[in-house]
Amino acid sequence: MAWWEGFDEIRLLIAAGTAETGNDVGQLLSLRHPKSGNSMCCLLVNGVLQELNWFKQSYTSWFLGDYVAEDGGLYTATPVDPVFILLPIFEEARMKKGDDPGKFRLVDEIIFVEGYPGYQKLLSIAENCMQAVCEIKEIGSSKFFRLDDSKVLAWMYHKVCQLKQTLSTLDNNYAAREEKDRLIDAISILGEYLDEPWLKLLSDRLRIDLTEATRKMSDIEILPSTTECNGSQEKSKSDNKTTRAGRQAKKPKVETESHNIREMFTRASSRRKK
Numbered sequence: 001m002a003w004w005e006g007f008d009e010i011r012l013l014i015a016a017g018t019a020e021t022g023n024d025v026g027q028l029l030s031l032r033h034p035k036s037g038n039s040m041c042c043l044l045v046n047g048v049l050q051e052l053n054w055f056k057q058s059y060t061s062w063f064l065g066d067y068v069a070e071d072g073g074l075y076t077a078t079p080v081d082p083v084f085i086l087l088p089i090f091e092e093a094r095m096k097k098g099d100d101p102g103k104f105r106l107v108d109e110i111i112f113v114e115g116y117p118g119y120q121k122l123l124s125i126a127e128n129c130m131q132a133v134c135e136i137k138e139i140g141s142s143k144f145f146r147l148d149d150s151k152v153l154a155w156m157y158h159k160v161c162q163l164k165q166t167l168s169t170l171d172n173n174y175a176a177r178e179e180k181d182r183l184i185d186a187i188s189i190l191g192e193y194l195d196e197p198w199l200k201l202l203s204d205r206l207r208i209d210l211t212e213a214t215r216k217m218s219d220i221e222i223l224p225s226t227t228e229c230n231g232s233q234e235k236s237k238s239d240n241k242t243t244r245a246g247r248q249a250k251k252p253k254v255e256t257e258s259h260n261i262r263e264m265f266t267r268a269s270s271r272r273k274k
Contacts, residue, residue, distance in 0.1 A: 010069055012062050015043065015050060015077035028052075028229040029118030034088050034193050041229040042085070043077045044121055049085065050077035052229075082122060082129045083155065084193040089113060090130060090147045104137050104144035149201070156194070156202045160186045184212050 026045035033040040043050045053076050060072030093110040094102030107126050111119040127143070133152045134145040163186040167174060174182075183206055191199050191214070203210040 010064060010067055011071075011073070011075055012064065012069060013075040013077060015045075016048070016079050027118075027121055029121055030229050031085055031116060031118050032088070032113070034084050035191075035195065037088075042080075042118070047125065048079055049082050049122070049125065051080045052077055080193075081159075082125050083133060086111070086122070086126055086130055087133070087147075087152070087198075088195065089119065090134065090145065094147050096147075101148075102146055104135070104146045106142060107145055110145065152198065153201055153205055156190065156198065157205060159190055160202065160206070163189060180208065183208055188214075 026043055029042045029044055030039055031042050032038070041052045043052055054073055055076070056071070056073040062069040062072060062074075090110055093105050096102035107130070108120075108123060111122060111126055113119045130145060133147060133155050135148045135151075137144045137146075160183065164182050167185065168182065187199065187202060187206070187208060190202075194202075196210075199214075200210055
């Protein structure tokens with residue numbers, strides 16, 4: 001059965017295109033959000049993991065051929081680096097205590113998460129992508145993984161540099177900002193998926209005050225993650241916007257700095273899809 005079968009109503013989804021060699025067969029997976037720990041819905045298509053988000057404005061509908069989607073909600077599927085999603089799972093699995101680096105584990109043991117069978121679908125992805133942040137020991141035909149702090153730091157640093165460079169190419173005025181401010185913006189965006197201990201490690205490496213990045217994170221508005229994988233979503237109240245944590249946020253001014261940062265980040269994601 002295809003991933004879209006079983007939906008009660010037709011929904012509008014904007015997603016990244018799949019490879020020409022792919023069969024376009026995907027699966028909806030219920031996973032844990034790496035920052036909040038709450039349930040989130042992801043779409044796995046041809047080995048590409050995408051995060052589902054939901055957006056709805058008041059008094060909107062979609063005309064899809066001869067069908068009218070009265071709900072007017074919009075789903076977006078954005079490719080996400082699986083390392084973000086798997087990082088807390090691998091952190092828990094190594095059972096690190098003090099100076100003890102922790103235990104080596106098989107990947108299929110690590111991604112067994114009670115109540116979340118969707119992680120089992122990420123087995124092949126995990127074995128490939130987590131090599132960037134893990135130590136690996138091979139015994140016979142088996143590979144044992146253990147998260148390595150120094151490799152995680154290098155991976156986070158690479159992400160910050162990539163994001164800082166991408167944002168700088170989208171706006172000349174932004175590119176003229178001081179290096180410190182651009183680093184804080186990049187860390188604040190990554191902070192939507194990283195726990196504070198990792199952010200602290202990254203901020204210390206870059207000599208950035210973590211409180212500044214945390215303050216920036218609270219100013220950035222993002223689309224709420226989809227928590228249900230059955231296509232249902234509550235309708236939003238008129239003109240009210242919700243943050244990822246589910247709390248009601250104040251209506252931001254159009255030209256605020258945080259709005260401009262988020263807009264540039266969205267444009268960067270759109271370019272990567274093309």
